[in-house]
Amino acid sequence: MSSANIPEQHVPVCRLVDGADGESRFVDAAIGYTTNLGPLRQTTVIPATAISFHWRPAGFVSEIHPTVRRRVILITEGAAEVTVGGGEARIFRPGDVLEALDCEGRGHVVRALGDLSFDFHNAPQRQIVLPLTGGIEGENGDGSRRQVPPGGVYFGEDTTGQDHITRALDSTVRFSIFAFLV
Numbered sequence: 001m002s003s004a005n006i007p008e009q010h011v012p013v014c015r016l017v018d019g020a021d022g023e024s025r026f027v028d029a030a031i032g033y034t035t036n037l038g039p040l041r042q043t044t045v046i047p048a049t050a051i052s053f054h055w056r057p058a059g060f061v062s063e064i065h066p067t068v069r070r071r072v073i074l075i076t077e078g079a080a081e082v083t084v085g086g087g088e089a090r091i092f093r094p095g096d097v098l099e100a101l102d103c104e105g106r107g108h109v110v111r112a113l114g115d116l117s118f119d120f121h122n123a124p125q126r127q128i129v130l131p132l133t134g135g136i137e138g139e140n141g142d143g144s145r146r147q148v149p150p151g152g153v154y155f156g157e158d159t160t161g162q163d164h165i166t167r168a169l170d171s172t173v174r175f176s177i178f179a180f181l182v
């Protein structure tokens with residue numbers, strides 16, 4: 001997303017909206033935090049009537065389509081490229097939030113990307129990663145590597161060190177649970 005993620009201030013959201021010309025377009029927005037609960041921040045409650053999970057194989061490309069109803073899409077694994085009618089494309093990765101509101105015009109195209117790796121980065125805090133599907137390979141800044149199959153446990157605490165990078169084992173889609181440690 002092009003909007004800066006400033007977790008202390010707001011949740012960045014990219015919205016897909018209908019343009020006056022019938023073509024979808026991107027609008028960068030933010031949901032501000034309204035409540036402080038000690039060190040935690042919270043937005044207002046967003047009403048929802050349903051929840052579903054979607055999985056697309058790497059390389060999948062949809063037809064151009066509008067969304068059937070308002071959807072808030074939380075990317076949890078992998079990456080998706082969304083292209084709007086005017087040709088602009090954006091890539092969404094885990095942690096990105098996309099709100100699809102383009103219900104009237106031609107819509108958008110979604111392409112599931114095969115690149116399930118990330119650049120070297122520090123963990124946001126000490127955490128345990130539990131891969132449920134796919135598994136992960138973690139590489140530390142010192143070059144050491146460790147493979148964790150589905151059902152295994154990966155403990156990460158390099159919050160200020162030499163960084164790490166994770167890759168999907170065998171380029172398969174992975175779904176993991178992240179448990180942050182205090």
